[in-house]
Amino acid sequence: MDHGHAIVAMNSKDEVVAITSYYIGTTAKHFENKHIAILHNSYILPSYRTSRIFLRGLKLNVEEIVKASPKVEKMLIYAPVSNRYLNSLYSKIARRSDPPHDASPEYYQYVISIETLSRYGTDSQHKR
Secondary structure (H helix, E strand, C coil): CCEEEEEEECCCCCEEEEEEEEEEECCCHHHCCCEEEEEEEEEEEEECCCHHHHHHHHHHHHHHHHHHHHCCCCCEEEEECCCHHHHHHHHHCCEEECCCCCCCCCEEEEEEEEECCCCCCCCCCCCC
16 A cells, blocks of 8 residues: 555444545545546444444544545545445435546546535434
């Protein structure tokens, strides 16, 4: 992970409950476009999969990404085309966009500004 980072979330018993990885920049631009972060992989134990924890984890990811690279302006998130749950979830917070030409057709790409994502769930516009 030369251009990426991993975030490990643990519960009060020091058990790993979630792992996320992200990259700053894109492969198409040889990771030089530091204004883009890609949320690459996330795994959360099934017993921790709730909307509240998802939102909290997403906000913590944004904080870590901005800390690692303050120039980041937008985030790309990918979801397998076959995963209806993830696509439904991501479409509530981000706009689906056309993936780059070298991307796998098996994934949808979602894009959202870091500014919007950092405010998500805190202002009345996004509260559900």
